[in-house]
C-alpha cells in the first residue's frame with residue numbers, strides 16, 4: 001500500500017457574474033407577466049399566482065450574494081428563464097470537457113505533472129452532459145492522459161466519492177496518478193421560475209490531482225489520512241430527468257425534470273448526519289474536531305455550515321475554521337468543498353490537519369481528512 005497525497009488543485013469559473021439584484025428583477029418581471037397572463041384563472045382559483053422573490057430573503061435564508069453562470073442573458077430573459085447554450089458538433093470539445101480541461105490544466109501545473117503522467121481520469125458531477133461516450137474519456141483524450149477514465153454521479157458528493165476512488169486506486173497501485181474533475185453546469189438543471197430555489201446554484205469546474213506520496217513533485221502536498229463515504233436513501237432532493245423522458249411522453253420543462261428539494265427537511269436531516277459523520281471519521285483516525293485546523297465544507301447554505309460547525313466544535317465556526325465561498329459562487333454542487341479547499345488552504349502550516357466534506361442528494365456524505373506536508 002502506498003501513501004497518497006493531493007498534489008494539485010484547479011478551478012474554472014464561469015465567465016458571467018449574476019447578482020441577486022439582477023436575478024430578482026428578472027424573476028419579478030417574469031412573475032408579473034405570468035400573473036397578468038393568467039389573471040382570470042388566478043381569480044377563480046385554478047392557477048396559483050407566482051409571488052415575488054426578494055434579495056433580502058435570499059441573503060438571509062442562504063448567505064448567497066451572487067453566482068457565476070455560463071449564460072446570463074437567457075436566465076434573465078423573463079420569456080425564457082434558462083441559460084442559452086449553443087449545441088456543439090461532435091468533432092468539437094463539449095462544454096463540460098472544455099471546463100474540465102481548463103481546471104485540470106491548472107491542477108496539473110500545481111502538481112508539476114504532465115497529463116501523460118495521469119493514468120486515471122474521473123469526471124464526477126451532479127449532472128453529466130451525456131450518457132456516452134463518458135465525459136471522462138473525452139477529457140482524458142483532450143488532455144493527452146493515459147490509462148482509463150470513467151464518469152460518476154453522486155450529486156453534491158460526486159467529487160469526494162471520486163476522490164476516494166482515486167485515493168484507493170493510487171494506494172493499491174492500480175494507478176500512479178489520478179485526476180478528479182467536477183464540471184458543474186448547475187444553471188442548466190435549475191428551475192429559474194421557482195422562487196423557492198431560483199437563487200441556489202452557480203457554474204464552475206474543479207480539478208484535483210491525487211498521486212503517490214513517494215514520487216510527488218509539488219512544492220505543497222496534502223497527505224490523505226483517511227476517507228469515509230456514507231449514503232442513506234431520501235427523496236428530499238431529487239431530479240427525475242433521464243433518458244426515459246421521451247418514452248414517458250414527458251416535457252423536459254416538467255417541474256420534476258429539474259432540481260427540486262424540501263429545503264427545510266434537508267437542512268434538519270443533513271446537518272446532524274454530516275456533523276456525526278465527520279466526528280466519527282476523525283475518531284477512527286484518533287483525531288478530534290478541536291485538533292482540526294480547517295473544515296472545507298460543502299457550500300449549500302451558510303446557516304447549515306454554521307450549525308455543523310457548532311455541533312462539531314461547540315462554538316460557531318469562524319471563517320478561518322470553516323471558510324465560506326457560497327456568498328461568491330452560490331451552491332456549486334460537488335465542487336463547493338473543493339473550491340473552499342482550493343481557495344483557502346495556502347495559509348495552513350506543515351502538520352496542520354483539515355477535513356474536506358460534502359453532503360447532498362442521496363443523501364450522500366463524503367469526508368477526506370488531509371494533513372499538510
Ligand SMILES: CC(C)(COP(=O)(O)OP(=O)(O)OC[C@H]1O[C@@H](n2cnc3c(N)ncnc32)[C@H](O)[C@@H]1OP(=O)(O)O)[C@@H](O)C(=O)NCCC(=O)NCCS
Pocket residue numbers: 052053054057058061062156195196197237261262263264266267300301304331333360361
Ligand atoms: C432553500 C433554503 C435556502 C430555503 O430557506 P428556508 O428558510 O428553509 O425557507 P423556506 O423554503 O421555508 O421559505 C420560507 C418562506 O419564504 C418564502 N420564500 C421562498 N423563496 C423566497 C424568495 N426567493 N423570496 C421571498 N420569499 C421566499 C417561502 O415561500 C416561505 O413563505 P411562507 O412561510 O409564507 O410559506 C434552505 O431551506 C436551504 O438552503 N436548505 C438546505 C438546502 C441544501 O442543502 N440543499 C442541498 C442541495 S444540493
